[in-house]
Amino acid sequence: MQVIDSILRHQFYSPDRTAFSENDTNVSYRSFFVHAERIRNVLLHHGVKPGDSVALLLPRGISAACCIYGTLFAGACYVPMDIQNPVSRLSYIIGDVQPHCVIGDGERPDWCSASVAWIDINDPAFFKDEPQDDVDVIYRSGAEDIAAILYTSGSTGNPKGVSISCRAIDAFVDWSSTTFGITANDRIAALAPFHFDLSLFDLFTGIHCGAHTCFVPQSLTLSPARLVAWLEDSAITSWYTVPSILGFLAMRGGLAPGRLPEMKRILFAGEVFPLPGLVKLANALPDVALYNLFGPTETNVCTYWPVERTRLGALETIPIGGVACKAGLMVNDEGELLVKGPCVMSGYWQDGDIRTAQEQWYHTGDRVAYNDRGELLYLGRMDRMIKSSGYRIEPAEIEAVINRFEPIQGSVVIGERDPISGQRLVAAVVASDSLALNELRIHLKQNLAPYMQPYRIVQLDALPLLTNGKVDYQAVAEMI
Amino acid sequence: MNDELKSFIFRELVHLPDATLFSDDDDLLEAGLDSMGIMRLVLFIEEKFGVTLPDEEIEPDNIQTLNRISSWIERHR
Structure with missing residues (x-):
């Protein structure tokens, strides 16, 4: 070198x-x-x-x-x-x-x-x-x-x-x-x-x-x-x-x-x-x-x-x-x-x-x-990667952690446009049961870096799907 | 402290859904309030309270706890 x-x-x-x-x-x-x-x-x-x-x-x-x-x-x-x-x-x-x-x-x-x-x-x-x-x-x-x-x-x-x-x-x-x-x-x-x-x-x-x-x-x-x-x-x-x-x-x-x-x-x-x-x-x-x-x-x-x-x-x-x-x-x-x-x-x-x-x-x-x-x-981006305050974040990494939390059935993380940090993270989650948001927050803090914490968590009845069965991210973005 | 400000801090800046977990003297910076959060906080306070917070006063001493934020705002009312 x-x-x-x-x-x-x-x-x-x-x-x-x-x-x-x-x-x-x-x-x-x-x-x-x-x-x-x-x-x-x-x-x-x-x-x-x-x-x-x-x-x-x-x-x-x-x-x-x-x-x-x-x-x-x-x-x-x-x-x-x-x-x-x-x-x-x-x-x-x-x-x-x-x-x-x-x-x-x-x-x-x-x-x-x-x-x-x-x-x-x-x-x-x-x-x-x-x-x-x-x-x-x-x-x-x-x-x-x-x-x-x-x-x-x-x-x-x-x-x-x-x-x-x-x-x-x-x-x-x-x-x-x-x-x-x-x-x-x-x-x-x-x-x-x-x-x-x-x-x-x-x-x-x-x-x-x-x-x-x-x-x-x-x-x-x-x-x-x-x-x-x-x-x-x-x-x-x-x-x-x-x-x-x-x-x-x-x-x-x-x-x-x-x-x-x-x-x-x-x-x-x-x-x-x-x-x-x-x-x-x-x-x-x-x-x-x-x-x-x-x-x-x-x-x-x-x-x-x-x-x-x-x-x-x-x-x-x-x-x-x-x-x-x-x-x-x-x-x-x-x-x-x-x-x-x-x-x-x-x-x-x-x-x-x-x-x-x-x-x-x-x-x-x-x-x-x-x-x-x-x-x-x-x-x-061609894919869903999010840039926030200079950090590069793959929503899948956050979703994987959210999905490990009972009783979550599915989740989608989306970057919301933000004039200060470029994008901010919002998580849409579907849960089978009543969701203990406090405990989900603690779970996220234990498993994700500070810049990966969603600033908003929204509970949805179901994730909207495209006709091919995949999640309709556009529709999620409009719902949250 | 103003409830709206308190809930803004916990909802948007330190990512705790329940402010009751937190006392007015707990350390917000340790709880995850970062430089971008401080920027948002200052803009929010200025808009909601109609005050102008001088640039040189934007620093940890004035922001570290809910109590300090309150007295910082009071000084500029």
Whole structure:
């Protein structure tokens, strides 16, 4: 991986430059590298071998970033897990990944199978001060070796792991650093959780360029004015985030011309940016370049559109633009976007290995069309996938959990249009008996991530069916 | 606290069908109120109560519990 060559170079030639910061802690390239090496050594001590996977159950931050680099130094791939996920989802993912070990904070939790090694991040071995001259023992991964597995919502009712190769990360790092002109003088704000593909920019592009990446304190996402002040105080130049956060800042963050004087570029992806919020952002920050990036986790970024402010007034929805990351794009007869190229995933991970290898063209399930300028427009989904606040949600995953609850006989989850988060989840349920809504809510909280909780649950007498016996989703949407 | 506001918070933001499970001092942020929920809450309060909540006051301290939300609104009546 070229980013590993980059960090080796930076820690040697500019050891004292800051690589990451978090709250009041700054970590130089040299000390970040040394710490990652220690983690690598601990992993090797636990028997981690090239090709193994290491699951991370840690909050976003310097320690987790260090574990990611340590894992890659060992030739293994990292599997970031969402600590906000309920236990049932975490243990499903562990069972599916079959990692060599899990790095967590504290004692092994009860749900984590004893067959998987548990490493506590507070293990004194991580902090042992020993000479680290054995730089050459860093394992050289091949381009097709898997670097990361990112779990996303699955249409089968279970989360599914997207395997991302070293080649795919390198291609994204190359494209993003040159397209946006990231240099060692940049300061990058990192807010995306590591199980989100947006984090690849924060973890790898900045380090490749020798830039300084600053982790945004999580609590600031709840106070827009303080987040803007933090971005200013931290002299952030570059930020890759989701439209819902940017919309929140544009509406209530006190943004205006003159604010964020250091900011050069803001990239966003994960959902369609509603135009009123984008116009407000574009007007408030006239000197900041804005970019709409597009692509499912399986392809990472496959198209992008540099926002043209002068056109915003005349648009109904913003284009997703043209080719990114050297992707090959094709629109088939049904209007579905197909993608091939260096950033496309290697396949889906299942039961400890890549079980469904990716064919040449990845079918995104996104309906697109070209406008008269040759830019792609996103029209919607071919299937029922829902995008909400940047999260991708398969209704089937929620329905499967609802249907396990007595006395539910059937359910349909639908995305209701919402100006704030894009779509909100509504569940229509059919129950044979009187339904204890409180208990259903508790059941959902125990089994689904917070962003998968329906905000409304509507009880129907029966699900409307089409003549072929399948559920009529259109009709359900009209009934709720 | 205004019943309409209370039921809005539980129905739409923290996904509990029954507000009686919750005391006025329980932590709404722990219960699942997130940044998008806060945005909805602020817009709802401004519309229903005809108040303007200053941007710089949108923060956890004013939103954490039902009691804090009440006194935040009162300060701007």
